Amino acid sequence: MFRTLFSKTILGAALAGLAITSYGGSKSVTLSDSDLKQTESLYKAQCASCHGTERLGGMGPALLPDNLSRLRKNKALKVIANGRAATQMPAFGSVLTPEQQALLGNYIYTVPKAIPVWEEESIQASQIINHQPSELPAKPKFEADLMNLFLVVELGDHHVTLLNGDTFEPIHRFKSRFALHGGPKYSPDGRFVYFASRDGWITKYDIYNLTVVAEIRAGINTRNLAVSSDGKSVMVANYLPNNLVLLDAETLDLMKVYPVQNAEGKTSRVSAVYNAPPRNTFIAALKDLKEVWEIPYPSSDKSKFNEERAPKVRTIAVNDYLDDFFFDPDYKLLIGASRDAAGGQVVDLDLGKVTSSIPLPGMPHLGSGITWDYQGKQVLATPNLKEGKVSVIDMTTWEVIKDIKTEGPGFFMRSHEKSPYAWVDVFFGPNKEAVHVIDKKTLEIVKTLRPAPGKTAAHVEFNKDGSKLLLSIWDMDGEVIVYDANTLEEEKRLPMVKPSGKYNVWNKTQYERGTSH
Ligand code: DHE
Numbered sequence: 303m304f305r306t307l308f309s310k311t312i313l314g315a316a317l318a319g320l321a322i323t324s325y326g327g328s329k330s331v332t333l334s335d336s337d338l339k340q341t342e343s344l345y346k347a348q349c350a351s352c353h354g355t356e357r358l359g360g361m362g363p364a365l366l367p368d369n370l371s372r373l374r375k376n377k378a379l380k381v382i383a384n385g386r387a388a389t390q391m392p393a394f395g396s397v398l399t400p401e402q403q404a405l406l407g408n409y410i411y412t413v414p415k416a417i418p419v420w421e422e423e424s425i426q427a428s429q430i431i432n433h434q435p436s437e438l439p440a441k442p443k444f445e446a447d448l449m450n451l452f453l454v455v456e457l458g459d460h461h462v463t464l465l466n467g468d469t470f471e472p473i474h475r476f477k478s479r480f481a482l483h484g485g486p487k488y489s490p491d492g493r494f495v496y497f498a499s500r501d502g503w504i505t506k507y508d509i510y511n512l513t514v515v516a517e518i519r520a521g522i523n524t525r526n527l528a529v530s531s532d533g534k535s536v537m538v539a540n541y542l543p544n545n546l547v548l549l550d551a552e553t554l555d556l557m558k559v560y561p562v563q564n565a566e567g568k569t570s571r572v573s574a575v576y577n578a579p580p581r582n583t584f585i586a587a588l589k590d591l592k593e594v595w596e597i598p599y600p601s602s603d604k605s606k607f608n609e610e611r612a613p614k615v616r617t618i619a620v621n622d623y624l625d626d627f628f629f630d631p632d633y634k635l636l637i638g639a640s641r642d643a644a645g646g647q648v649v650d651l652d653l654g655k656v657t658s659s660i661p662l663p664g665m666p667h668l669g670s671g672i673t674w675d676y677q678g679k680q681v682l683a684t685p686n687l688k689e690g691k692v693s694v695i696d697m698t699t700w701e702v703i704k705d706i707k708t709e710g711p712g713f714f715m716r717s718h719e720k721s722p723y724a725w726v727d728v729f730f731g732p733n734k735e736a737v738h739v740i741d742k743k744t745l746e747i748v749k750t751l752r753p754a755p756g757k758t759a760a761h762v763e764f765n766k767d768g769s770k771l772l773l774s775i776w777d778m779d780g781e782v783i784v785y786d787a788n789t790l791e792e793e794k795r796l797p798m799v800k801p802s803g804k805y806n807v808w809n810k811t812q813y814e815r816g817t818s819h
């Protein structure tokens with residue numbers, strides 16, 4: 303299937319591949335024609351801007367019966383009424399009548415007349431190649447420490463800013479696809495960056511030449527992507543369709559689609575996929591099957607790649623679904639949790655089985671977990687999405703050493719090997735303006751900052767040597783604030799449009815312990 307396609311394809315071709323298929327959700331309901339008409343206009347007015355006009359997902363997830371297989375209808379109704387913790391889903395309890403909420407509750411379990419499938423042909427037809435690999439010089443158009451650059455995703459108007467990590471001056475600002483989510487991933491040399499948007503677009507950007515190299519729509523509702531340590535391949539995790547998509551990192555050519563299903567044919571959304579550097583594999587956790595998937599990188603000689611030579615999936619059975627997970631620094635262990643469970647599980651990737659469980663009742667946000675050394679042992683610290691606390695866990699005994707009480711549930715946690723402090727936000731609830739600074743030696747909060755009263759302050763990223771850090775004020779009239787990481791004094795404010803994540807080239811390409819990978 304591997305093709306070399308250097309011709310430019312037009313954007314519209316992306317949609318031409320939307321094929322129509324019949325659909326058989328297991329828990330579907332049927333609405334009368336008049337109810338359906340009324341609900342469709344309600345949906346358009348209240349839900350479509352986030353969940354997509356065809357319920358295929360956008361900023362919010364797809365709302366189709368198969369995608370809701372783990373959500374009972376009475377729980378879905380509660381989400382409509384009260385919103386959903388840890389997401390952008392607002393409460394509609396005071397906006398819609400109970401009858402309207404019930405109609406919408408039924409509607410999302412209604413099988414659509416037709417749902418689009420996004421198969422190999424559609425992916426291939428969507429590819430846009432702006433530059434041939436040899437066309438662009440390997441010399442940057444600007445002067446800066448190339449290993450200390452930051453990218454800032456500005457969610458408010460779908461832009462990305464490239465920032466000099468020494469001077470904190472913007473170098474360039476460019477438009478991104480709609481609703482980027484999760485961390486962009488750098489090529490190992492830091493020259494290229496790969497973005498994933500929630501609606502499936504993968505963009506390869508050349509930082510040296512400040513230009514988009516290639517794009518491809520790998521799915522309809524995408525979670526994230528991972529780049530292999532040899533810089534040769536990209537793996538994309540999708541909710542819709544239920545699959546993983548392997549791309550060639552040079553041109554984003556499609557290499558292989560891995561349908562995600564078990565031996566009985568039950569399919570699953572993919573929670574996320576990560577690169578596991580020492581293992582030379584991609585590792586994915588699944589949302590609807592109790593399995594972890596490990597897939598070796600493909601052969602680096604792409605001319606030899608074909609369906610038979612495609613790397614095979616290794617499946618590891620786990621005790622529960624894994625919505626959220628991360629790895630120890632050696633990538634020997636996967637630590638994961640289901641959002642519904644009262645605890646996490648530790649999967650030994652070499653042994654291929656679950657070896658420990660962790661008592662974590664507060665819905666840990668493990669994807670944001672970080673590790674450091676504390677009193678001669680390695681600890682893992684994670685915010686919790688339902689409780690105002692940071693759980694610090696001994697990574698040998700898997701016991702919780704301490705719950706550090708915070709002013710509310712947090713989302714992102716960060717540190718740097720060279721910093722004495724770990725930072726955690728209070729993303730949810732009335733104290734969203736607060737950010738706590740934790741002393742890694744004492745596990746005590748030493749300072750609580752409120753840099754923009756009334757506005758959410760969240761997500762920190764350190765510079766290369768850990769001496770400075772950036773914090774986002776998540777507002778359309780927002781800012782990125784530069785702090786001295788040791789004195790905790792504010793140094794500079796850069797106006798930005800709802801800045802979300804920030805990503806430092808050095809910390810990401812070196813797999814710094816205090817940041818996400
Ligand atoms: Fe995220 C990273 C899942 C909601 C902003 N988020 C991630 C990753 C996952 C994830 C699996 C890691 C991807 C990677 O970097 O490779 N996020 C989820 C959810 O399941 C959840 C709770 C529900 C959902 O809507 O999917 C969710 N996330 C949000 C938001 O509502 C946030 C605050 C705003 C937004 O952009 O949608 C949000 N998520 C982020 C950010 C990162 C992220 C900024 C990257 C963090 C990093 O530093 O690496």
